[in-house]
Amino acid sequence: MIAQVLAVLIFLSMFVLIVTEIWERHIVTLGCGLLTLLLVFGVGMQSIDAVIETLNVKSIFTLPFWYAASEAAESSSGINWATIIFIAGMMIMVEGMAEVGFFRWLCMKIAKLVHYRVIPIFVTFMILSSFLAMFIDSITVILFLAAVTIELSQLLKFNPIPMILSEVFCANLGGSATMCGDPPNIIIGTSLGYSFGDFIQNTGVLAGISLIAVLIYFYFAFRKELAKSAENVTDTSAFPEPKDAITDRRGFVISTIIFLCAVVMLVTHAQTGLTVAFIGTFIAAVTLITSGRKAPKLLKRVDYKTLLFFIGLFVVVGGLEQTGILNIIASFIGTISGGNVMLMIAIIIWVSAVASAFIDNIPFAATMIPVIKSLAATQGVDLSILAWTLAIGTDIGGSATPIGASANVVGIATAAKEGYIIKWGKYCKVMAPATIIVVLLSMLLIYARYF
Amino acid sequence: MEQQIIISIGREFGSGGHEIAQKLSEIYSLPLYDHTLLDEIAKKTNLENHELRALDETKRNKLFSRTVKGMNNSAAHNLALLQFDLLKKKADAGESFIVVGRCSETILKENKGLISFFILGDKETKVQRIMNLYGLSEIEAQATMYDKDRRRKQYHNSFCPGKWGDSRNYDLSINSSKLGIDETVKIICEYINARTK
Numbered sequence: 188m189i190a191q192v193l194a195v196l197i198f199l200s201m202f203v204l205i206v207t208e209i210w211e212r213h214i215v216t217l218g219c220g221l222l223t224l225l226l227v228f229g230v231g232m233q234s235i236d237a238v239i240e241t242l243n244v245k246s247i248f249t250l251p252f253w254y255a256a257s258e259a260a261e262s263s264s265g266i267n268w269a270t271i272i273f274i275a276g277m278m279i280m281v282e283g284m285a286e287v288g289f290f291r292w293l294c295m296k297i298a299k300l301v302h303y304r305v306i307p308i309f310v311t312f313m314i315l316s317s318f319l320a321m322f323i324d325s326i327t328v329i330l331f332l333a334a335v336t337i338e339l340s341q342l343l344k345f346n347p348i349p350m351i352l353s354e355v356f357c358a359n360l361g362g363s364a365t366m367c368g369d370p371p372n373i374i375i376g377t378s379l380g381y382s383f384g385d386f387i388q389n390t391g392v393l394a395g396i397s398l399i400a401v402l403i404y405f406y407f408a409f410r411k412e413l414a415k416s417a418e419n420v421t422d423t424s425a426f427p428e429p430k431d432a433i434t435d436r437r438g439f440v441i442s443t444i445i446f447l448c449a450v451v452m453l454v455t456h457a458q459t460g461l462t463v464a465f466i467g468t469f470i471a472a473v474t475l476i477t478s479g480r481k482a483p484k485l486l487k488r489v490d491y492k493t494l495l496f497f498i499g500l501f502v503v504v505g506g507l508e509q510t511g512i513l514n515i516i517a518s519f520i521g522t523i524s525g526g527n528v529m530l531m532i533a534i535i536i537w538v539s540a541v542a543s544a545f546i547d548n549i550p551f552a553a554t555m556i557p558v559i560k561s562l563a564a565t566q567g568v569d570l571s572i573l574a575w576t577l578a579i580g581t582d583i584g585g586s587a588t589p590i591g592a593s594a595n596v597v598g599i600a601t602a603a604k605e606g607y608i609i610k611w612g613k614y615c616k617v618m619a620p621a622t623i624i625v626v627l628l629s630m631l632l633i634y635a636r637y638f
Numbered sequence: 639m640e641q642q643i644i645i646s647i648g649r650e651f652g653s654g655g656h657e658i659a660q661k662l663s664e665i666y667s668l669p670l671y672d673h674t675l676l677d678e679i680a681k682k683t684n685l686e687n688h689e690l691r692a693l694d695e696t697k698r699n700k701l702f703s704r705t706v707k708g709m710n711n712s713a714a715h716n717l718a719l720l721q722f723d724l725l726k727k728k729a730d731a732g733e734s735f736i737v738v739g740r741c742s743e744t745i746l747k748e749n750k751g752l753i754s755f756f757i758l759g760d761k762e763t764k765v766q767r768i769m770n771l772y773g774l775s776e777i778e779a780q781a782t783m784y785d786k787d788r789r790r791k792q793y794h795n796s797f798c799p800g801k802w803g804d805s806r807n808y809d810l811s812i813n814s815s816k817l818g819i820d821e822t823v824k825i826i827c828e829y830i831n832a833r834t835k
Contacts, residue, residue, distance in 0.1 A: 207700055326706065348684065490707070589711040590704040600709030603716030606683040608693075610713045611702060 190231025194506040197222050198554075201503055205547060212547075213492040216499025223506035232509065241265035241505035253465045266501040267553075269377040269464040270370070271494055274324075276467025277367065280445055281327050282485045283474040287439040289446075290319075290331035291432035298339055303423050305345050305413050309353065310402060312336065316354040317361030317398055321368045322450055325358040325594035332358075333601040342426060348607050349409035352614065355598040356401060356586050356621055363582035364394035366463070367453055370497075371552030371581045373463065375574050378556045382457035389575040390582075393632055397583075397625045404621055441477045445470060497549070504553045513554065517561035528568050532576050532633055535559065539580025540626045544587035552581045572637045579629045587622035589614045641834055642751035643668070643734045646742040648794075648808060651786035652764030652779075654819045655757035659738045661823045666830075671725070672738040679720050693717045695739055697792035718797060739790065743807055744798040753833055755826060756808040763815035809833075 201219040205212050228237040239245075243265040246252050252269065284290065297315055301307035312332060319328045332354045333347075340347035362369035366376040366386040376386060433439045452459070452466045461469075475482040507513050524530040535555075542551050555577050563570035585592030589599055589611055595618075599609045645662055649655020656672065663670040676690040683690070698712035710716065722745045725737060729749045737746075743754035759767075761783075768779040794802035805811040810829055814822040 208705055346684065590702065593706045596704050596706040596711045597709055599711040600706075600716065603713070603720070606679070606720065608683055608685050608713050608716055609711075610685075610689075 190227050191510045191512055193231050194223065194227045194510045194512055197227065198503055198507055201500075202546060202550070205550075211492060213495040213499065216496050216503060218499070220499035220502030223503050227506040227510060234509075237505075237509045241502055241509065243268060243501075247464075251462075253462055253468075254460050255462055265505040266498055267374055267377055269462060270373045271497050273367065273373060273377075273463040273467035274370065274497070275489060275494055276469070276471035277324065277449070278489045279471040279485055280442075280449060280474045281323055282488045283438075283478055283481075284442045284446060285327065285331070286434070286478075286481060286485065287442050288432040288434045289439060289442050290327070291335060292429050292439070293319075294332060294335035295427060295429035295432055298335070299423075299426075299429055303339070303343060303426065305343055306406075306410070308339060309350050309409070309413055310406070312350060313353050313357040313402060313405065314398070316357040317364070317394070320358040320361030320594075321365045322446075322453070325362050325369065325592070326597050328358045328361075329355055329594045329597045330601065333598050337602065337605045337607070338427075345413055346607075347605075348602060348609060348613070349405075349412050349617075351598045351602050351607075352609070352617055353401075353405040353409065355592075355594050356405070356618060357398065358594045359582060359586045359592050360394055360397055360401065360625065363579055364391040365453070369578075369582045370549045372578050374549070374553055375556060375578050377463060379560070379570065379574055381571070381574065383453045384457045385571070386578070387454075389571070390578050392636075393575070393579055393629045396632060397628055400624060400628055401621055404624060405617075408617055408621075438478070438481075442474075445473055445477070448473070500550050500553055504550070504557075507554065508557045513557040514561045517558045518565065520558070521562055521566050526566055528566075528572075529634060529638060531562065531566070531568065532572065533630060535573060535576045536580040536626060536630050536633075539577055540584030540587070540622065543581045543584035544591040544622070548581040548585050548592065552577065555581075569637070572633065576630075576633060579633075580626065583622060583625050583629065586625075587615065587619045642729075642732050642749075643830070643834055644729055644742075644746055644749055644752045645736040645830065646746065646752060646754040646808075647736065647738045648743055648754070648756040648803070649738065650758045650764065650803070651783050651790070652768045653757045653759035654767060654814045654822070656738055657819055658757055658814065658823055658826065659736050661819070662826065662830075663736050665823070665827060666734075666736070669733075669735045670738070671728075671735055671740075675721055675724060675737075675740070679717070679724065683720070690717060695793050696789060697796045718793070722797075739794075741794055741797050744800060753830055754808045754810075756803055756805065756811040757814050757822070758803065758811060759813060760815035 197219050201215055204210065204215040224238055228234055228241070247268050294315070297311050298308050301311055316328055316332055333351050336347045336350045336354065363372065364387065366372050366381065366383045372386060372390070375381065449466065449470045452461060456463065456466060475485065478485055520531060520534055524534060539551065539555065559573040559577055560570065562568060563573055586595065589595050589609070599614070602609055643666070645668070647655050647659045659670055659672070673691060673694055676687060676694060680687045680690055693714040694717065696714045698710065698715040703710055703712035703715065721740050725740065725742060725745055728735060729746050734751065746752045764783055765776060765779045768774060768783055769776060774782060791802040800807035810826070812822055812825065817825065
């Protein structure tokens, strides 16, 4: 009992401290993780086994961690090292791509292909945002896309806010389509043993249909605003050439090949047996080897704070799991839904979406994975349906408010730097209805497909 | 004036810091930047001047904002950064000016021409001044004073490592209640003249 109380207190304190930003979030999760090890496992449970299981280090030295004949699930208890190694590897690859100008080139190339016309740029950038976010973290996608959007808005004299908001939404939506698109999906995939292909066939289909809906929604929401401010530019000779964005031609070609290799390896990993931990390590190693003298620079740019944040977070959630708190939550959901699976789906998708609109979706998803696992075991529900529901709820819900997802904050701050200030009202007026539409649509599609 | 001079005035509400800044502006024929800085920013933003005024010198609400890689979604936070950026650009361009608040003593610290002051005052004198200026009762004036100072302190301390009003952050801290506005201005001018000799 004391261990359960301590685990809940530490978990809630962690959430409050993350929101208040008194300390950086990785300090908070690491500190709370340490308290979990000492107080929950040490004082409360007096179990060294719980500590070993939560730290989960020995899993790294097993063959299935790197190569699995069939996609094996990581232990959902404790630190999910596969997620951390994969994210670190992708960070190195993305830094390599950014260094040679890949993202800016891609954005400028597409703008040029549509002859610098505002509405076509608006539509293609939304699609581009979704596509890139399927493989690359949404922060990087929005950092580059928003910067190019502002640059184009100054050349073409249009208000960049509608376009940036649409790109942010589509980045979050695109992230929900694949296993590697958004951290909650990586955690869900590695914890429950789902492959890239599983995600594409399930959340990918939901995201694809939703993308069509949001393209129509944003077009009608912003068409007048974009049309009235846009001028017909006939002379584009003074516009920056896409090729000028490339800082290193050889590096550009290599980065593109590495990116395509990463995509192929991810798409086929269920067939090849290579795990995401292997893919992350391989991609990072190839990027570092081919970048030569720039390798230390790329390593320096890796966001170690986020990786440490994950480590601490997994330990704190491990505390909740080891003490049985998450089973209690699962049986509570089971009870209020009365065993009705459709109601269970509705609860998971809407609670996940609303929670993710206000709090970080990563700790939420990490906490919910053992909950849905327990629900599936006790209520006899297909675990995969709950997993896709959780993924969509957490990934999409974050779009509703300015603080719901990292991409939102980055998009708003990038626009503000150029004088385009986006307040809560302006943001939520457009983004909250879009979020509700997509969550509702996804819920109906889940009902239609799986029941 | 050949030599660049930037006079930063931090102030307690009711201390007459703004009036002192206006008098210095007249004496040295320098532009005064306070909330007027927002007019310049309003030209390049999507918000109206009155919307910017509501966000000016206010601290971001932590419940409704989030930081990612050093970036924040708060409108108040981003407006402050726009003002800091504008002040830095003016300072880097060699412009001489007077600036009231806006964390200027910290933001422009690296500029050799910066001379920073903090104007404080006795509680009774400040309350009396607020009552006269805004036609408030004593209780209302006191409440307004506490509220404004609390906001300024929170705003300042959320951006600067040094605390608002801490004399170690300023070249000279002076109590305007002891000598009155005009005499305080004279003392400040003597200090500025000594620094710019």
